[in-house]
Amino acid sequence: MKNKRLIILILALQFLSVFSYAQSAPQQTKEEKKKAEQERKAQETQAKEQQKQQQKQAKADAKAAKRSAPVEFQGGYDRFTNVTTTGFQVPTSEQDEVFAGRKIDIGVGASYKGTTVPQDSNDINIRLFIAYTIRANSTARDHSLILLVDNEPMDFGQLSITTRETYGSSVRFTHAVVVTEVSYATLLRLANARTIEGRFSGVEFQLSPKFIPTMRAFLHL
Numbered sequence: 268m269k270n271k272r273l274i275i276l277i278l279a280l281q282f283l284s285v286f287s288y289a290q291s292a293p294q295q296t297k298e299e300k301k302k303a304e305q306e307r308k309a310q311e312t313q314a315k316e317q318q319k320q321q322q323k324q325a326k327a328d329a330k331a332a333k334r335s336a337p338v339e340f341q342g343g344y345d346r347f348t349n350v351t352t353t354g355f356q357v358p359t360s361e362q363d364e365v366f367a368g369r370k371i372d373i374g375v376g377a378s379y380k381g382t383t384v385p386q387d388s389n390d391i392n393i394r395l396f397i398a399y400t401i402r403a404n405s406t407a408r409d410h411s412l413i414l415l416v417d418n419e420p421m422d423f424g425q426l427s428i429t430t431r432e433t434y435g436s437s438v439r440f441t442h443a444v445v446v447t448e449v450s451y452a453t454l455l456r457l458a459n460a461r462t463i464e465g466r467f468s469g470v471e472f473q474l475s476p477k478f479i480p481t482m483r484a485f486l487h488l
Contacts (some may be wrong), residue, residue, distance in 0.1 A: 277354050313399045322415050342376075350378055350380060352484075353376070354394075355378055358472060359373055359472040360473040360474075370401075371472055372397075373474060375394070375485065376396060379488075392448070393448065394448055395453070397412060397467055399443060399467065400440050400443075401440065402440060410428065410467075411467070415463065417462055424447070427446055454482065458485075459488075
């Protein structure tokens, strides 16, 4: 009899244990889900705040760069294509357009998606360009560019024509823009250079003293 009661008691305790676990298990899962949801919302809030701070810092850096640059940056945001463009252009020592019929400018352009500068420089399309003007009857033989950076040559090869037009009446001139894609590392090297000279289409030139400090401001250095 005693053994029978003992067995019944053991079975009852086991039932209560299983019942208690069955009641507490869903409650515990619910609390875990609630905690996980709170953590997820906190992470989303933190990510949004970080994004706001990055956008705010990018705008501040851009304004500071414009203030410190010897040459004004050109460009803007196109909401139809969701692309931001920016860049600058400086003259070289080859500026005697009237008498020698030759004028060479050099510049840098960049473009990227959205309004915030990407953290990864690979997401930015960077171009080095030459804008030149010559007498219409003295066509450039080639569009090769070599820069002598701290007396070390950087050969950019043949640049591609993007625009070309001829104008004038008694004396006619041809104006063209040629470009080549470059890396961020290339711009960094130019920005940190002490001296830069160039040769475009066989014509040697000196860069404006404004080029290097403008490049440094362009890269927020």
